[in-house]
Amino acid sequence: MTDIQTTLTKTPKALPPSDKLGFGNYFTDHMFVAKFAEGKGWYDAQILPYSPIPMDPGASVFHYGQALFEGMKAFRQADGKVVFFRPEFNHNRMVEGAARMCLEAPPLDLFMEGMQQLVKVDERWIPSEPNTALYIRPTLIGTEGFLGVRPSKETMFFIILSPVGSYYGEGSKPVKIWTEETYLRAAPGGLGAVKAGANYASSLKAALEAKKKGYAQVLWLDVEHQGIEEVGTMNVFFVFKNEIVTPALNGSILNGGTRDAVVQLLKDKKLPIVERRITITEVIEGLQKGELLEAFGTGTAAVISPIGELHYRGKDWLINNGQTGDLSKTIYAEVTAIQSGKLPDTHNWITPLA
Numbered sequence: 001m002t003d004i005q006t007t008l009t010k011t012p013k014a015l016p017p018s019d020k021l022g023f024g025n026y027f028t029d030h031m032f033v034a035k036f037a038e039g040k041g042w043y044d045a046q047i048l049p050y051s052p053i054p055m056d057p058g059a060s061v062f063h064y065g066q067a068l069f070e071g072m073k074a075f076r077q078a079d080g081k082v083v084f085f086r087p088e089f090n091h092n093r094m095v096e097g098a099a100r101m102c103l104e105a106p107p108l109d110l111f112m113e114g115m116q117q118l119v120k121v122d123e124r125w126i127p128s129e130p131n132t133a134l135y136i137r138p139t140l141i142g143t144e145g146f147l148g149v150r151p152s153k154e155t156m157f158f159i160i161l162s163p164v165g166s167y168y169g170e171g172s173k174p175v176k177i178w179t180e181e182t183y184l185r186a187a188p189g190g191l192g193a194v195k196a197g198a199n200y201a202s203s204l205k206a207a208l209e210a211k212k213k214g215y216a217q218v219l220w221l222d223v224e225h226q227g228i229e230e231v232g233t234m235n236v237f238f239v240f241k242n243e244i245v246t247p248a249l250n251g252s253i254l255n256g257g258t259r260d261a262v263v264q265l266l267k268d269k270k271l272p273i274v275e276r277r278i279t280i281t282e283v284i285e286g287l288q289k290g291e292l293l294e295a296f297g298t299g300t301a302a303v304i305s306p307i308g309e310l311h312y313r314g315k316d317w318l319i320n321n322g323q324t325g326d327l328s329k330t331i332y333a334e335v336t337a338i339q340s341g342k343l344p345d346t347h348n349w350i351t352p353l354a
C-alpha cells in the first residue's frame with residue numbers, strides 16, 4: 001500500500017536562517033503519517049500539514065514506552081540534486097528494532113514512498129550550505145489505548161523533517177566527553193541495540209549532569225563499568241598508534257549507519273580498523289603512554305565529531321592536545337564529500353530524490 005493522500009498547508013512557514021539552524025529546532029511545513037491495525041494492515045497513509053497528532057491518552061507509547069525512531073539525512077548537492085544517505089540501512093534497522101519493541105514495521109515501499117513524497121513536498125526546506133542537511137525522523141509508536149501490559153495492536157508510523165546544522169554547540173570543534181560510571185544506558189538483553197526512545201530517556205539524567213559540569217555528552221560503559229559502549233548520540237572510534245578500534249556490536253550498542261560507513265571507508269584505505277571489545281582502562285593507558293592519537297564519534301546527527309577531552313575518575317585527559325586529529329579530518333571530509341556528490345558513491349549509499 002503506497003497510495004498516499006496529500007493535503008498541503010495553506011500557511012507555509014518562513015524558512016529559518018541557515019547559519020542559525022542548530023539541531024532539531026525547526027520543523028518543516030508537512031509530515032507523513034500512516035496507521036496499522038492488527039487484522040486491517042496499513043491504512044490511511046497521508047501527507048498533511050505539520051500539526052499535533054490526536055491520540056488516545058491510554059496509548060501504549062505514553063504508558064509503556066512503545067516508541068522507536070530512526071535518523072536519516074537528505075542533502076542538496078552542488079548541482080541542486082537532492083539525495084538521501086543510506087535509507088535502506090535505516091529501514092532495515094527499523095524492521096529489527098520494531099521486532100524487539102513488538103511494533104509493526106512499515107514495509108520498505110511505504111517507508112521509502114513516505115520519505116520520498118514528504119521530502120518532495122518540503123523540498124524548499126533542504127538547506128544547501130556546507131554542514132547543513134534536512135534531518136529525517138521516521139518514528140513508530142504504539143497507539144492502542146489500553147492499560148494491560150502487552151504489545152499494542154495498533155502502530156502509527158510518522159515522518160517529520162527538520163533542517164539542521166551541527167549537532168553540538170561546538171560546531172565542528174572537538175567535544176568534551178564525560179565517562180559515566182553512575183548511570184547505565186543499556187544492559188545485555190535490553191534495548192541498547194535498537195533505536196528505542198527508552199534508551200534516550202535513560203540517558204537524559206547523566207547527560208544533564210555532565211552538561212552542568214561542562215561536558216557535551218557522556219561515554220557509556222557496560223555493566224562492569226569497563227567495556228566502552230557508545231556516546232548515545234554517536235558511536236565511538238579510538239585511533240591508536242597501531243590500530244583503530246570501535247566497540248564491536250555486542251547487543252547493547254546501536255548499529256550506526258555512519259559507524260558502518262566509516263568502518264568500510266577505513267577498510268578501503270587498508271587501515272587497521274578492528275571491531276572488538278575495548279575497555280576504558282585500555283583507553284586511559286593509551287593516553288598515558290601517548291599511544292592513543294585521536295578519538296571521534298560518528299552518527300547521522302553528529303556526522304564525525306572529534307573528541308578533544310575525556311573525563312575519567314576526576315581527571316580530564318586531553319586527546320590530540322584537544323585538537324581535531326588528521327584521521328578525523330580525513331574521514332569527515334570523505335563522508336561529507338560522498339553525501340554532497342564531490343566524491344563518487346562507490347558503495348551505493350546514495351539514493352536520489354525521485
Ligand code: COI
Nearest residue numbers: 071072233299300301302
Ligand atoms: C541520529 O544521529 O540520527 C540520532 O538519532 C542521534 C540523536 C540525535 C538522537
